[in-house]
Amino acid sequence: MDYQQLTKEFLDDMFLKRPPAKTMFELSKGEMGTMLYLVVENNHAVAGDISKRIRLTSGRMASVLKSLEKKGLITKKQCEKDKRQTIVSATKKGEALVAKHRQIVFDHVLNMLRFLGEEDAAAYVRINKRLNNEFDPNQKY
Secondary structure, eight states, X not given: OOHHHHHXXXXXXXXXXXXXXXXXXXXXXXXXXXHHIIIIIOSSEEHHHHHHHHTOOHHHHHHHHHHHHHTTSEEEEEOSSOTTOEEEEEOHHHHHHXXXXXXXXXXXXXXXXXXXHHHHHHHHHHHHHHHHHHOXXXXXX
């Protein structure tokens, strides 16, 4: 099999035949990642922990938090035990935005899987699970 040609075909199909995805709800990826982390994984988190989890530099994290706070989606407060740390929490408005985002994504994937049909949908999910659990992008196969 010619994996280079297959790779070119895949990338052309993914990125050249359709317009870039719009940012949902006018949030950057870092902003949405932060909101998802707070609402789904760990509300009242230390800013540094969020930064590590979603792989943002401390400078980018500061920018993301400033933007989210300005939009009323989070609150920040200084940690009482360690004044150098900032505790970040999602507001009710932020929680509602994440719930809406998750429902839109769920509905989109549901429609996509229905479009594929039973056999292809099951294969698609199986392949994605395998890639997410086993594929190491730093290894050559």
